[in-house]
Amino acid sequence: MATRSFLFLLGSSRADGNTEALARLAAEQLPAGSRQRWLHLRDLPLPDFEDLRHADGGHPAPEGPAATLLEATLAATDVVIASPLYWYAVSTSTKRYLDHWSGWLEAPGIDFEQRMAGKTLWGVTALADDDPAVAEPLAGTLRASAQYLRMRWGGVLLGNGSKPGDVLSDSAAVSRAAAFFS
Ligand SMILES: Cc1cc2nc3c(=O)[nH]c(=O)nc-3n(C[C@H](O)[C@H](O)[C@H](O)COP(=O)(O)O)c2cc1C
Structure with missing residues (x-):
């Protein structure tokens, strides 16, 4: 099997x-030989997404942080969205990244749809x-987005915590992390 590359x-x-x-706990058990790359969306701020799908000229080729995120996304075999639960959904920076997928689907010369499949x-x-059930909107967003792009769906790893480090006391989550990518 080709080398897997986790983003x-x-x-x-x-x-x-905590997220x-x-x-990082789950990544300790990546399949042997896998590559991993970690990007913090705070370090790569995307502009507010503007829907240009039906505008004259359409979406331009991404530049700056968007180009970096696009290149990293396309280079991965496995894309891991690590977002805290904010108001039962993904965080703003995560949602903005997903919104930019809509531009990448339309921008010329990228072939995003084929390459994400x-x-x-x-x-x-x-x-x-x-109650882990309150995370269902986040899980549903990611699951349906994967389906839309004909990606495989790996599932969501959940952990409980409020202040940083709390999740390491969630022993069930720590156990699930060890098995998540295997
Ligand atoms: C803006 C905001 C919204 C939040 N919304 C929820 C929520 O809807 N449900 C929940 O259980 N926790 C919520 N929390 C708590 C965080 O999910 C929790 O503190 C988590 O551990 C943060 O992850 P992090 O440490 O990776 O940033 C929220 C926290 C913030 C700052």
């Missing part, structure tokens, strides 16, 4: 949070609520 996209609005901690999309999230 971890960190969508928290703080550094060293990243959980994702067959990759695997995964989710990792931390939430303060004790």
Whole structure:
């Protein structure tokens, strides 16, 4: 099997949070020989998405942070969205990244739709609520987005925590992390 290449996209609005901690635990058990790349969406701020799909000229080729994120996304076999649960959904930076997919689908010369098909999309999230069911909107967003782009769906790894480091005390989440990518 070809070498797998995991792109971890960190969508928290703080550094060293629970979502990243959980994702890093899971990444310790990546399949042998896998490559991994970690990008924090805070370091690559995307402009507000503007819907130019039906405008004259359409979407231009991405530049700056968008070009970096596009290149990283296309280079991965596995895209891991690591977003905290914010208001039952993905964080703003994560949602903006997903919105930009709509531009990349339309921009000339990228072939985004064909090149995303067959990759695997995964989710990792931390939430303060004790009821994991409240994360269903986030899981549904990612699952349906994967389906739309004919990607495989890897599932969502959930962990509980409020302040940074809390998730490491969620022993069930720590166990799930060890098995998540296997
Ligand atoms: C803007 C905002 C919205 C939040 N919304 C929710 C929520 O809807 N449900 C929940 O259980 N926790 C919510 N939380 C708590 C975070 O999900 C929790 O603190 C999580 O551990 C943060 O992840 P991080 O440490 O990776 O940033 C919210 C926190 C913030 C800052």
